[in-house]
Amino acid sequence: MAAGATTLLDQAVLNIAVPSMRQSLEASAADVQWIVAGYSLAFGLALVPGGSLGDVHGRKHLFIAGVSVFLLAGLVAATGGGPGTLIGARLVQGAAAGLVNSQVIGTIQDVFHGPDRGRALGLYAVTAGVATALGPPLGGALVAGLGPQTGWRCCLLLSAPCAVITLALAARWLPPPRRTAQNSRLDVLGLSLACGCTLTLMVPFIATPNSGEEALLWGAMLCALAAVFTVHQRLRVRRGRQPLVHPALTSSKQYVLGTAVAMAQFGSSLAASLLLTVFLQDGLGLSALLTAAVALPSAVAMGISSALAWRLVRRIGPRTVTVGLVLGIGATLAGAAVALSVPMAGLPMALAGTQLVAGAAGGLSVSPNQTQVLQHAPAEAAGVGGGILQMAQRIAAAVCVSAVSAVYLHAASGSPGGSDPRAAYALASCVSAGLLAVALVLSLLRRGATPRRPSAPVSAKRACAVSAPEEAT
Incomplete structure (x- = not known):
């Protein structure tokens, strides 16, 4: 939980400080785009290799190394004197964060089983969601209190104490490294091809192509790499070797559809958060502190609804995700209506109300969906399964943020x-x-693809009813 808070808070807290950072460094629009989106790019690139390395060699040492590199790169970024230094440091920091978070998911999969795994994954999702939502309010407070020149640097330093605490906890409490993969040999070619696919997919949305021909070239490269990757994975299966992407993941409709749901939901959420910040600050000229105040109810509501979501899951099961998505669609459309109709004097308060509902919706959909997805990842591919899920979300974030901003x-x-x-x-x-x-439709398709189980005997139902309160605690 500490690792999730450390790495995800660092990314979220910087978004609201972008205007002051750009002015302080005299950075161009392209520089700012790489500073903000380069972190996500490197994060996504490191997830699948990090998960595979953890499955093969154990997770503790990789976790500690990742947090250490993250801490050092953060210090370099906070003290950097130019855009180039900051871009390089953020790329290294993003890669370290991806390495760490792939070990988090793998460790939860290794240590916890049954209902305990669901609760642990839920807590991780809650931590990630609240850290992401708290970033803008904290960043706004720092910029407002310390000024634009110092505020954005302190935003980058905010994760340093968290990283130190995380290192101390990890050294003492993480279980010793152990291999979970059946084959101790890494699929190096598969890892390289997967990274190449991720890179060619995300870069065009970070550095927009200058022409249609350039965009087509990127698309052709992606198709070629994806085709080679697919052939390579099938050849490894035929030869009796463990592929990078475990067959149980690609053959599970629930895993594939659940990952697609997570992509659409995560991309929409991140795009909407950045959109709100740009609209309030650049569009309406509001201060960073007031913008942070508008975003704060989302963080509070998400924390509360995530903590209560498991009671709803116990009652209606996977439909909890559907309820959250429907509520999120309503809140987003209400925000659009508020922006068009409410006078300027009451607009921040009205938007804060829609953010409250949006945060509650996110709490109902994010962690239950993630738990359902990772239930279909086998133990020997726990790290890769979690890495693919998070990598897919990062790709979706790059695509959706670029599209919605445009x-x-x-x-x-x-x-x-x-x-x-x-x-x-x-x-x-x-x-x-x-x-x-789109996420809602995919969620409904997943429910339709879930095989129905025969109804339980009456005595089993009673036993479940008795044990449910104990599991909830």
Whole structure:
């Protein structure tokens, strides 16, 4: 939990400090894009290799090494004097964070079983969600209290004490390294091809291609790498070797559809958060502190609803995710309506109300969905299964943030009569709601793909009813 809070808070807290950081460093728009999105790119690249290394060699030493590199790279980023230094440090920091988080998922899969695993994964999802939601309020407070020149540097230093505490806890409490993979040989070619696919998919959304031909070239490279990767994995199976992507993962409709649900939900959530920050600060000219105050109810609501989600899961099962997605679509569309209709004086309060509902919706959908997905990852591929899930979310974040931001910027600058940030925000919010609608459809398809089990005898039902309160505690 400490590792999740450390690495994810660091990313979220910087978003709201981007305007002051850009002014302080005199960075270009491309520099800022690499500083912000480069972290996610390196994070996503490291997840699957990190998970595979943990399955083969054990997780404790990799976890400690990742947190240590993360800490050192954070110190370099906070004291950097130019955009180049900051970009390099953030890339290293993102890779270290990906290595750490792949060990977190793998360790939970190794140590916990049955209902305990579900609760542990739920706590991890809650920690990640709350850390992500608390980032903007904390970043806004630091920038407002310390000034734009010092505030953004302190935002980058905020994770340093957390990293030190995490290292101390890990050295004492993490279980000794042990191999969980049946084959101790790494699929080096498979790892290289997987990283190449991730890179060619995410880079065009971070550094936008200059022409259609360049975009087609990136697409062709992605298709070629994906085809080679698929053939390579099938050849390893035929030769009796362990492939990078375990067959149990690709053959499970629940795992595949659940991962797709997580991609659409995570991408929509991250895009909506960044959209709100840009709209309030750049569009309406509000301060960083007021922007943070608008985003704070989302963090509070997500923490509370995540803690209570398991009671709802016990009552209605996988439909909890569906309920959360429907609630999220409603909250996002309500935000669009509020932006168009509420006067400026009451707009921050009204948007804070929609953020409250959106946070509650996220708590109901994120952790239950993640638990359902990882139930289908076998023990020998626990790290890779978790790494693929998180990597898919990072890819979705890069794609969705780029798409939603482009919709907002195009609508804000291209409206008749000049800039209209309210209409642009409403339109981009509808796009975010559309992404949640895709997640909702995929969630319903997953429920349809789940094999039905015969009803339990009456005595078993009574036993479940008696044991449920004990499991909840």
